[in-house]
Structures are given as C-alpha cells and as structure tokens.
Amino acid sequence: MEIIHVSAECYPVAKAGGLGDVVGALPKYQCQAGHIAKVVMPMYRTKFLYESEWTVDFKGQANLGNWFFDFTIIKESNNKLGFDLFLVDINGLLDRQKIYGYDDDAERFTAFQIAVLNWMNHWEHQPDIVHCHDHHTGLLPFMMQYCYDFGRLRNVPTVVTIHNGQYQGWMGWDKSRYIPRWDLWKRGMLDWADMINPLASAVKCASKVTTVSWSYLAELRSNANGLEKLFEYEQGKCVGILNGIDNEVWDPATDKYLVHHFSVKDVTAGKQKNKEELCRRFGFDSKKPLFVFIGRLVGEKAADVLPDAIRTSIFYSQGSASFLVLGSGETNVEWAFQQMKHEYEGIFNAVIGYDETLSHLMYAGADFLLMPSRVEPCGLNQMYAMRYGTVPVVRSTGGLQDTVTDMGDADGFGIRFNNASVEDIGYSIHRGTAVYSDAQQMKAMRTRMMQIDHSWESAMEAYQAVYSACLE
Ligand code: ADP
Numbered sequence: 001m002e003i004i005h006v007s008a009e010c011y012p013v014a015k016a017g018g019l020g021d022v023v024g025a026l027p028k029y030q031c032q033a034g035h036i037a038k039v040v041m042p043m044y045r046t047k048f049l050y051e052s053e054w055t056v057d058f059k060g061q062a063n064l065g066n067w068f069f070d071f072t073i074i075k076e077s078n079n080k081l082g083f084d085l086f087l088v089d090i091n092g093l094l095d096r097q098k099i100y101g102y103d104d105d106a107e108r109f110t111a112f113q114i115a116v117l118n119w120m121n122h123w124e125h126q127p128d129i130v131h132c133h134d135h136h137t138g139l140l141p142f143m144m145q146y147c148y149d150f151g152r153l154r155n156v157p158t159v160v161t162i163h164n165g166q167y168q169g170w171m172g173w174d175k176s177r178y179i180p181r182w183d184l185w186k187r188g189m190l191d192w193a194d195m196i197n198p199l200a201s202a203v204k205c206a207s208k209v210t211t212v213s214w215s216y217l218a219e220l221r222s223n224a225n226g227l228e229k230l231f232e233y234e235q236g237k238c239v240g241i242l243n244g245i246d247n248e249v250w251d252p253a254t255d256k257y258l259v260h261h262f263s264v265k266d267v268t269a270g271k272q273k274n275k276e277e278l279c280r281r282f283g284f285d286s287k288k289p290l291f292v293f294i295g296r297l298v299g300e301k302a303a304d305v306l307p308d309a310i311r312t313s314i315f316y317s318q319g320s321a322s323f324l325v326l327g328s329g330e331t332n333v334e335w336a337f338q339q340m341k342h343e344y345e346g347i348f349n350a351v352i353g354y355d356e357t358l359s360h361l362m363y364a365g366a367d368f369l370l371m372p373s374r375v376e377p378c379g380l381n382q383m384y385a386m387r388y389g390t391v392p393v394v395r396s397t398g399g400l401q402d403t404v405t406d407m408g409d410a411d412g413f414g415i416r417f418n419n420a421s422v423e424d425i426g427y428s429i430h431r432g433t434a435v436y437s438d439a440q441q442m443k444a445m446r447t448r449m450m451q452i453d454h455s456w457e458s459a460m461e462a463y464q465a466v467y468s469a470c471l472e
C-alpha cells in the first residue's frame with residue numbers, strides 16, 4: 001500500500017511537539033512492515049535541510065488567489081529517515097526559521113497544500129491513501145474532492161488524524177478565493193460558524209478520521225473547541241488509535257544524550273547517575289526526589305497553575321523535593337518561572353526554551369514527570385518517562401488516562417489526579433515525595449512501567465485496518 005503522509009512537522013526535520021515525533025516514526029515502521037510510506041512537508045530553514053543531500057523531484061507553478069507562485073519539490077537522497085521524504089519549497093513563504101507563528105500562516109499552509117496536490121496530480125499513478133495530520137493539512141480532503149483541477153485525485157481516500165482539536169486553522173470567508181476553482185454548492189463542507197474551518201472541513205470530507213487516543217475521541221464530543229456537535233454527528237467515521245513511541249530513538253540503553261546508559265536491570269543505579277549530572281548542572285541535592293516538567297507553557301498543559309502549585313509544595317514540604325522545568329510559551333508563565341529560579345535557588349530551576357538534548361537527560365534523570373494537562377489528546381512525554389523509569393504524575397484526561405495507572409491500584413505505577421488545581425497537583429507531589437522514600441516500591445514501579453510495550457506495532461495495525469476500510 002502506498003501512503004502519503006502530509007504534515008507540517010516531522011522529526012528530526014522540524015518539530016514543535018508530539019506531531020513531529022509521530023510523523024517521524026509511523027512512516028518508518030510502515031515501511032519496515034512492507035508498505036510504501038512517504039512524507040511531504042514544507043521546506044523550512046532548519047539544520048536538517050542544510051545537513052542533508054537533496055535531489056529535485058518536481059518543479060511546478062500554482063496560484064493562491066491571484067498570486068502566482070513557483071514551487072519546487074525536493075527529495076532527501078539517502079533515505080536517512082527510513083522513508084522517502086519530500087519538502088515543498090515556496091520561495092518567501094515556507095522557507096523560514098520557525099514552523100508556525102507568522103501572521104500569514106493561513107496563506108503559507110494553504111499554498112503548501114495546493115502545491116502538494118499539483119504535484120500529486122502529475123504523477124502517473126495514484127497513491128492508495130493520503131494521510132493528513134491536523135488542521136494545517138485539513139483542506140486537502142475538500143480540495144481533492146471538490147476542486148476541478150484535482151479531479152484525478154477525487155477517488156483517492158483520505159485519512160485525517162487529529163493530534164490536537166483545539167487548533168482548527170480558522171480563516172475568514174474572504175480567503176475562500178485562495179482555494180482553486182471549486183464547486184460552490186459545496187460551501188457547507190468548508191464552513192463552521194461562518195468561518196472557513198480547515199479542521200471541521202477535514203472531519204466532514206475525509207474518508208476516515210482518527211484521534212491519537214481512545215479517551216480523547218470520547219472527549220471531543222463534549223470538549224472540542226466548538227466542534228462538539230460535528231464529532232457527535234460524524235462519530236461513525238472516527239476511530240481512536242493510541243500513538244506509539246519510537247523505541248529506537250527513545251531507549252535508555254542507547255540514547256546518545258544520556259551521560260549513563262541503563263536498562264530495566266540496573267534502573268536504580270543508572271537513573272541515579274543521570275540524576276547526579278542534572279543536579280550538578282542545576283544546583284540540586286541529588287538525595288531529594290526530583291520532579292520535572294517538559295513541554296509547551298500553555299493553558300492546555302495547565303502550565304499556568306504550575307508556578308503556584310510548585311510554590312505551595314515547596315512551602316508545605318519545606319523544600320524536601322527539587323523541581324526542574326523545561327519549556328517555553330506564555331510570557332507570564334515564563335516570567336513566573338524565571339522569578340522562582342531566584343526565590344528558590346537549590347530547589348527550583350527552569351530552562352526557558354527548547355532543548356532536545358536536555359529533555360532526554362531529564363526523562364532519564366528525573367524521579368517524577370509532572371503532566372497536569374487540561375487537554376492531552378495523547379501525550380508522548382509520559383510514555384517517554386515510563387520507558388526511562390520515571391514515574392508519571394498526570395491529570396486523568398485523554399491519552400494520559402489511557403496510558404497511566406495509579407500506584408494505589410493493582411500493578412499501578414503512576415500518580416493520577418482529577419483537577420488541574422494547586423490542591424490536586426500539590427497533593428500528588430506530596431504522594432510522590434512520600435513514595436520516594438520507599439526504595440522497594442520505587443523499584444517495583446519503575447520495573448513495571450519500563451516493561452510496558454509502547455512500540456508502534458499495534459497502532460500500525462490499527463491504521464492498517466482504517467486504510468483497508470477506506471479502500472473497501
Ligand atoms: P505536544 O505535542 O502537545 O506538545 P506531546 O507530549 O505529544 O505534547 O509531545 C511533546 C514533545 O515535544 C515531546 O517529544 C517532548 O519531549 C518535546 N518537547 C516539548 N517541549 C520541549 C522543550 N522545551 N524542549 C525539548 N523538547 C520538548
């Protein structure tokens with residue numbers, strides 16, 4: 001089967017979060033299983049671009065409204081990622097340093113999708129499946145079905161995976177002129193609440209829709225940033241498939257970013273060595289339990305509650321635990337953490353920014369990983385933490401609920417709570433600090449979670465079933 005993944009991110013080419021990890025891994029395992037999986041994404045100015053070799057695959061022209069543009073599709077020459085990788089170069093529009101966050105993101109991703117379709121339209125054959133990821137590629141199912149220029153692709157099934165339903169790519173109807181000649185009767189397939197809504201359009205037009213965990217699929221019917229009714233209506237075509245993790249990249253026995261490798265057999269000693277390195281760098285006492293947070297500092301992740309929750313914990317426990325935060329996002333949260341570095345030297349530290357290397361060392365060296373997310377469609381951090389023997393402390397929601405059990409339950413290994421509040425987070429930190437002094441229980445929990453299989457195997461089979469259902 002030939003599957004074309006279209007995405008804004010793909011690790012290690014360009015990553016802002018878990019979407020990149022998933023699109024960097026799933027196609028690799030699909031190829032290993034005998035399929036032909038390819039990825040096409042925008043060409044940003046990233047390190048990977050300059051460090052790799054490329055050949056020109058296609059040159060074309062298209063238009064976005066009345067702006068004509070040239071585009072080039074380049075292909076990575078050495079199969080570095082284990083699948084064919086194609087980048088779309090649109091001069092001045094896509095070739096920037098960041099993935100998102102520009103005022104013209106609507107134009108950038110619409111032009112990207114138009115270029116992708118123009119390119120596929122020129123192929124001699126047609127792919128079996130076009131697999132779109134999130135709203136940046138959400139106009140593809142509509143355009144494939146209703147734009148006159150792409151009639152050749154009309155019968156190619158589309159699968160849309162929702163990694164995050166909070167962001168939908170809304171644009172005003174004035175931007176409808178960007179979409180190449182289309183059947184005006186189909187306006188309703190683009191519209192939600194008087195806006196063009198690429199995510200809603202994807203859900204309406206795709207052959208199948210998947211979400212990245214089972215619980216998140218159920219949640220979307222009551223919490224989907226305005227699309228609840230749509231998910232209710234379209235539930236027949238929706239399937240929840242829990243993400244896997246790339247066990248080749250995330251393996252404490254081989255991870256190139258760790259100061260000491262370990263496995264389940266020497267987990268206590270192995271983790272301690274990585275912890276000591278972290279404590280040395282950040283000025284902590286390595287005998288105390290170490291809690292970390294890694295992620296975007298945004299409301300979805302409940303990062304706004306963390307400063308107060310950590311402050312309160314430090315106050316009540318009289319500094320018996322250490323805390324390290326890595327992330328960037330909302331300015332007020334970044335600022336609160338910067339302040340706390342000075343207030344609680346030796347107990348709290350924060351790195352504001354993005355640091356892949358440090359994140360790996362933190363998963364390995366920490367005792368506990370905090371994830372109080374208000375919304376978590378899947379969450380990869382908790383699975384990485386588990387593979388590195390770090391106890392996840394999570395709010396019971398979405399994928400966190402599907403992957404973490406509470407240590408109070410039979411064979412449990414994590415800490416779960418219900419509310420993204422100072423009280424619940426504080427109490428969970430207290431539970432963590434208490435269990436930390438029981439070395440036997442810590443070892444048992446670490447051993448249990450490190451043995452859980454989070455590989456892509458079962459997710460791949462589930463995607464396979466979805467693709468097959470589209471082709472029936
Ligand atoms: P989301 O995609 O919603 O941000 P996920 O849990 O799915 O959340 O994935 C987040 C990914 O991004 C993980 O690989 C995590 O390690 C990584 N990550 C997030 N923030 C940072 C950061 N500041 N530095 C390094 N890695 C980060």
Ligand code: GLC
Pocket residue numbers: 017018019022163164212243376377378379380399
């Ligand atoms: C999104 C979600 C996250 C998920 C990731 C990969 O960014 O917020 O929960 O793990 O996509 O699917």
